[in-house]
Amino acid sequence: MRARLLAADFPTVTLDTSVAEAARLLAEQDLPGLIVVDEQGLPLSVLSGTQVLWLAVPGYCRDDPALARVVDEPHADQFLRSLAGRTVREALPRESRELPVTDPDATVLELAALMARTRSPLVAVVEGGRLIGAVTLQALMDWAVSA
């Protein structure tokens, strides 16, 4: 089995997508993460669900559990609203890191190793300068346990 056959269409966002919209897409389509593409449609970044949350949570609350605790319930409930017009571009982490992107010939072992190494439940599959889809951890596991 190769990535080509496990890959499925996957929604993408751009740097100009709002973080609120990205969060909504993730929630409504039950996605394990999001693929951020450039003007050519190629992956600039692949964000896991927890990285999308990272964009959506104020820094002081991420770093200090005691500070997150003092925010009262009505304000805590609205945490996604506080993002207002913030875009993925503004929120994207700056560190360079290995992206979970591979080619269509990757085996299930390569996909599994890439997901484990990058901690991403989602791998983008690129062929000839074009995003052809994504393999999710669920699709990979479903296939691997029945192999």
Added chain:
Amino acid sequence: MRARLLAADFPTVTLDTSVAEAARLLAEQDLPGLIVVDEQGLPLSVLSGTQVLWLAVPGYCRDDPALARVVDEPHADQFLRSLAGRTVREALPRESRELPVTDPDATVLELAALMARTRSPLVAVVEGGRLIGAVTLQALMDWAVSA
């Protein structure tokens, strides 16, 4: 909204569960991760899906993409089988790290910050020395985008 109301029953594994069985549970029930409990049923660890993959992929393939690539397709397809009788106890990472475990009064902001910080799409909720359930990233996002 508080963790108590967002928490749902969640399957658990023990240190003696085989890694193959843990992988099967994750795949068949479409889980974002697994909760490892001790004899008293309290969380010892919370593993994201990519951490379960980490347990299931041979170390040399995780660390070196070139080595994963040389494994031929028939062998790659069977990577989960190579685990045979390995248990979660043998495969569990040894490093101590913050666990995604909270109490029933945690707000959605605290849950989101905890998921972002620990990179876990799953938080175990413990009350009075008892695991009362888990909040998934999907349940949290579903609630937060409609708040």
